[in-house]
Amino acid sequence: MVVGITRLGTRTVDRWGGFLGQNVHVIAYLSEDADPDVVQGLVALLHRVPTVAAVKVVEPAQALARLRAVSASLGSDPKSLEGLEAGYFPRSVEVSLAPAADLSQPAADLAQRLRGVPGIEQVDAMTSGLARLASWVKLGRRLGFTLVAVCGLLSLAILALVFARSRDAGRAQAAVLLDLGESNAGVRLPASLGMAAAALLGGTLGTLLLRLAWRFALGHLEASLGIAVATPPPLLGGGEIIASLGLAFLLGLALGYFATPLPRVGIRA
Amino acid sequence: MIWLEAVGCERDGQVVLDTVTMGVAQTELIVVEGGVASGKSTLLEIAAVRRLPDRGTLWFAGRNVSTLQRASLPFVRRNIGFATPDSLLLPDETALANVVLALAVRGESPNNAEAAARDALALVGAEGLAARRVGSLSSGQQRLISLARAIAGPPPLAIADEPAAFADDDVRQRIVWALCAVRDAGAAVLCGTADDAFAAQMVEHGGRKINLDQGRIVGAPAVGLVPAFTPAPISVDIAQRVASSDADEGGVATSPATRGPA
DSSP states (O other): OOOHHHHHHHHHHHHHHHHHHHTTTEEEETTTOOOOOHHHHHHHHTTTTTTEEEEEEOHHHHHHHHHHHHHHHHHHHGGGGGTTTGGGSSEEEEEEEEEOOOOOHHHHHHHHHHTTTEEEEEOOOHHHHHHHHHHHHHHHHHHHHHHHHHHHHHHHHHHHHHHHHHHHHHHHHHHHHHHTTTOOHHHHHHHHHHHHHHHHHHEEEEHHHHHHHHHHHHHHHHHHHHHHOOOOOOOOOOHHHHHHHHHHHHHHHHHHHSSOOOOOOOOOO | EEEEEEEEEEEETTTEEEEEEEEEEEEEEEEEEOOOOOOHHHHHHTTTTTTTSSEEEEEEEEEGGGGGGGGGHHHHHHHEEEEEOOOEEEEEEBBBHHHHHHHHHHTOOOHHHOOOOHHHHTTTGGGGGTBBGGEEEEEHHHHHHHHHHSSSSOEEEEEEESSSTTOOOHHHHHHHHHHHHHHHTTTTEEEESSSSHHHHHHHHHEEEEEEEEEEEEEEOOOOOOOOOOOOOOHHHHHHHHHHHHHHHSSOOOOOOOOOOOO
């Protein structure tokens, strides 16, 4: 359960990071004498960059229309923008980045390259906003790992307690069995197999619970937080499930074996 | 069934057993009588393959146990029922479960094991304790459970160290009948005691007595047969038949003729 929740939690945080990282733009403001062919060539080149989702050239008139629309949506008086003309706004190339958890570095890299292109006067990469977003995602991951580590330590503590108690009980039974002529393997094997079976059963139940409950719980959480992610919620892969069940089986086998101490009875030389 | 040849044992530089040669055959009952520090408990431990002798050879069912690897010894030991005053029992389990455990180790099926366990408890007069937790029983009752565990089946060889210690006359008689019943079922029976009365009763019921003093057999040499063994199932009424046949014949049963090991 702990391992499964850790993996699913990590993937969910990345997924949320991608959602929060949507609509990240790098805007390159063009100079007045920017060559149109150079601009078209730049747009075509930017389309081929893997982290770029969309590229758009924004004309001054479009920029003014956007400003008026945003101003109106915020409830401002339209008269405050009456004197503004489209000529005040430069042409720009608006680059939308593909959603990801941490876009600060890709945005910074792209901005750095664009600054070197002739005809581009200024580049705005939303760096401060992206840096804050990346910090929040990092904090979320660290909190998640801390919580998982605490749960893991608690689980280990409970396991150690159960192990110690079963060793005490197992010692007495082992002494009797050895005295009656049971072999060492015969003493340890039943407990070993029993614990392995219990671990396998527990692991299977945990996996089923995660599969059934995770999507349900995550859907409710995302709905309450207003997070609408297009991609489906993460699940554990078949290989991961088999590996974790195998590990649980081996752990149970080993614990059962060592939980049955062999006291010094039997043959005395 | 078991043959000890020139077996010797020392502890902390003291001789505990000194060149003891003896054996117990199928359907034979031998009681080793000796006082404190006579070496009888050590002798019984060696016969039960709970202790290895420092010298000599131990044979069990025609096989030289002394040459076996240690890992093989449990497979010999499980065929020997061994009851001592401080036998290990599981206190949280019932008396019946403790007796069944010995049979389960020997490979008996659960149904057969339970039936044989109940018979053994009845033989020693502890059938009423079957469902009780061993931890709640008195030390005397626990010794009866330990004896029942040693004779359940019966095993090819049953060994009891001081089985009637601190027992009253009725319980002692019951124990004698139980050990005789196990012998009559085909097992070899070896027991040790410091109690003259118990030894005498065993001899009355056809047993042979060996006196042990300071690790040596005193008196007549004790040799026995080491034949192949085919155990017969034990039943509750055997003890009663033994008791009634002794009353009819009114004498001591003679011991079988002796030879060296096969």
